Amino acid sequence: MIRLHIPHDLAPGAQFALDEGQSRYLSVVMRQAVGDLVAVFNGRDGEWLALIATVGKRIVTVTAQTCARPQNIGPDLDLVIALVKRGRLETIVEKTAELGVRRVRLVTTERTNADHVRIERLRAIAMEASEQTGRLDVPEIAEPVKLDRLLAEWDPTRRLLFCDEAGDASTVFEAVTTPGPWAILIGPEGGFSPAEREHLRSQPFTVPANLGPRILRADTAAISALTLWQAAVGDWR
Amino acid sequence: MIRLHIPHDLAPGAQFALDEGQSRYLSVVMRQAVGDLVAVFNGRDGEWLALIATVGKRIVTVTAQTCARPQNIGPDLDLVIALVKRGRLETIVEKTAELGVRRVRLVTTERTNADHVRIERLRAIAMEASEQTGRLDVPEIAEPVKLDRLLAEWDPTRRLLFCDEAGDASTVFEAVTTPGPWAILIGPEGGFSPAEREHLRSQPFTVPANLGPRILRADTAAISALTLWQAAVGDWR
Numbered sequence: 001m002i003r004l005h006i007p008h009d010l011a012p013g014a015q016f017a018l019d020e021g022q023s024r025y026l027s028v029v030m031r032q033a034v035g036d037l038v039a040v041f042n043g044r045d046g047e048w049l050a051l052i053a054t055v056g057k058r059i060v061t062v063t064a065q066t067c068a069r070p071q072n073i074g075p076d077l078d079l080v081i082a083l084v085k086r087g088r089l090e091t092i093v094e095k096t097a098e099l100g101v102r103r104v105r106l107v108t109t110e111r112t113n114a115d116h117v118r119i120e121r122l123r124a125i126a127m128e129a130s131e132q133t134g135r136l137d138v139p140e141i142a143e144p145v146k147l148d149r150l151l152a153e154w155d156p157t158r159r160l161l162f163c164d165e166a167g168d169a170s171t172v173f174e175a176v177t178t179p180g181p182w183a184i185l186i187g188p189e190g191g192f193s194p195a196e197r198e199h200l201r202s203q204p205f206t207v208p209a210n211l212g213p214r215i216l217r218a219d220t221a222a223i224s225a226l227t228l229w230q231a232a233v234g235d236w237r
Numbered sequence: 238m239i240r241l242h243i244p245h246d247l248a249p250g251a252q253f254a255l256d257e258g259q260s261r262y263l264s265v266v267m268r269q270a271v272g273d274l275v276a277v278f279n280g281r282d283g284e285w286l287a288l289i290a291t292v293g294k295r296i297v298t299v300t301a302q303t304c305a306r307p308q309n310i311g312p313d314l315d316l317v318i319a320l321v322k323r324g325r326l327e328t329i330v331e332k333t334a335e336l337g338v339r340r341v342r343l344v345t346t347e348r349t350n351a352d353h354v355r356i357e358r359l360r361a362i363a364m365e366a367s368e369q370t371g372r373l374d375v376p377e378i379a380e381p382v383k384l385d386r387l388l389a390e391w392d393p394t395r396r397l398l399f400c401d402e403a404g405d406a407s408t409v410f411e412a413v414t415t416p417g418p419w420a421i422l423i424g425p426e427g428g429f430s431p432a433e434r435e436h437l438r439s440q441p442f443t444v445p446a447n448l449g450p451r452i453l454r455a456d457t458a459a460i461s462a463l464t465l466w467q468a469a470v471g472d473w474r
Contacts, residue, residue: 091328098457100449133451173468212337212473214370220335220460227461228468231410236449 002030003039003047003131005138010045014064015053023060026052038062043137046071071136074100075234078183079226080160081105083112083144084218085189091219092186093122096139097129099226100235105183106144111190117144147196156205160185163225164197164208165215172228175209179233186222239267240276240284240368242375247282251301252290260297263289275299280374283308308373311337312471315420316463317397318342320349320381321455322426328456329423330359333376334366336463337472342420343381348427354381384433393442397422400462401434401445402452409465412446416470423459 008016018026026032034052040062041047047069050062079101081092096104104126106117122141130138154160158181161172169175176182185200192200200206211224230236245253255263263269271289277299278284284306287299316338318329333341341363343354359378367375391397395418398409406412413419422437429437437443448461467473 094454095457098451098453099461100451133453135451171468171473212467214335214337214372216335216370217331220332223457223460224336224464227464230449231408231465231468236408 001037001039002026002032003041003134005127005131006040006042008042010040010042010048010064010067012064012066015061017059017061020058023056023058026060027055027057032060037065039068040064041136044071047136069136073137074102074135075179075230076158076181077101077226077229077234078103078105078158079222080107080150080183080185081218081222082107082109082147082186082188083117086118088217088219089117090122090125092222093125093139093141094129095219095223095226097126097135098133099223100135100230101139101226102137103140103142105142105150107147107150108144109147109188110193110196112188119143148199151199151203154203154205155181157181158183158205160200160203160206161225161229162200162206162208163187163211163221164201165191165210169208169210172209172211172225173232175207176229176232182229182233184222184225184229186218186225189218238274238276239263239269240278240371242364242368243277243279245279247277247279247285247301247304249301249303252298254296254298257295260293260295263297264292264294269297274302276305277301278373281308284373306373310374311339311372312416312467313395313418314338314463314466314471315340315342315395316459317344317387317420317422318455318459319344319346319384319423319425320354323355325454325456326354327359327362329459330362330376330378331366332456332460332463334363334372335370336460337372337467338376338463339374340377340379342379342387344384344387345381346384346425347430347433349425356380385436388436388440391440391442392418394418395420395442397437397440397443398462398466399437399443399445400424400448400458401438402428402447406445406447409446409448409462410469412444413466413469419466419470421459421462421466423455423462426455 036052040050046067049065054061126139161184273289277287283304286302291298363376398421
């Protein structure tokens with residue numbers, strides 16, 4: 001069944017118009033008709049079945065029927081990702097939705113070529129991936145900040161898994177043994193600078209871990225680290 | 238240091254020309270000069286330092302100096318992947334190199350839209366990713382076969398981890414507890430048909446496992462399953 005994220009409150013009989021992109025998708029691409037059912041969610045009220053009430057090429061309206069799944073929320077897991085090239089950054093954002101990340105925090109580092117980030121496009125990718133992966137919320141995506149500032153303002157009760165290429169770090173499974181608020185930090189393609197690595201290692205909330213014997217691209221490192229975290233203490237157990 | 242996969246045998250003083258693409262990459266893109274060092278490997282003789290002996294735009298020749306790393310080989314892990322859309326298939330092949338897969342076996346299934354596969358392009362992607370990830374061999378990529386035939390000809394001593402969306406399968410960590418030859422099977426975007434799933438489950442060598450509570454795209458499923466396998470019994474321990 002088609003799933004759509006919508007901003008409206010959901011209650012029995014609630015009626016609303018879908019936005020133009022969703023309307024065109026339903027009417028033109030998926031050829032849905034009056035009386036067809038779609039699933040809708042807003043991140044607050046669970047997943048609802050909604051009946052298509054009117055169909056135009058530009059506006060489709062639906063009426064919420066019944067709640068099919070109560071709202072839930074995944075583990076308290078953030079991904080902190082250095083700005084990498086656009087294609088890989090977009091892939092990573094798509095994967096954060098599939099892998100149950102709650103928030104994506106973009107950072108710039110010494111070796112980041114911080115060109116312009118199209119944050120609205122990243123948010124659209126996160127929304128579409130959330131629709132397709134079946135989750136009931138959408139990862140938040142925060143505006144980029146500098147790594148120094150992020151660390152200075154860090155809530156020390158949230159541990160930060162720092163994927164360190166240095167060979168002496170333990171495995172993710174050795175490093176992540178207790179649940180609770182976590183974030184995973186993935187550096188830029190050029191790696192962290194020695195000063196940044198030193199600074200990261202000196203923070204009381206950082207936990208270094210290694211990701212095997214080969215060099216991984218940022219998208220692979222993000223997916224692998226998130227997977228291992230979910231298997232260790234998240235909702236893949 | 239720049240790493241290049243080459244077909245030639247490596248021994249002290251061995252001299253050979255790089256192919257046109259590698260030559261252009263070294264001379265034009267990376268502006269290397271006579272006397273610069275590159276790393277070369279052929280999947281048999283380890284990684285060697287090689288001195289650039291002559292530089293032309295179309296042909297660069299090098300002379301092997303010393304063996305920097307002896308040949309090694311990763312765990313005996315294959316990925317069996319249904320033909321998915323080209324972009325995602327290319328991503329998956331890149332990731333198999335990073336994640337230490339030995340062979341990629343392409344399959345067609347009932348729900349595969351098996352359009353043309355550019356196998357030489359996939360092999361080039363595997364080679365380039367192997368150069369960048371630091372491994373000393375390149376994953377083999379086999380021509381596509383039908384799933385039925387693959388299973389009929391399967392070596393039963395190789396276990397086949399079958400990522401099953403059915404909720405009753407155990408986790409990868411519960412399913413993969415012993416090393417030895419393994420393969421991981423990832424289905425097409427539309428999933429396996431009920432008949433295919435039944436057939437897979439009835440094979441003595443298949444081991445079902447689930448990949449968490451959300452629906453994953455094929456590329457995510459492949460990376461996650463390979464990561465968990467490497468962490469459980471592979472070279473990420």
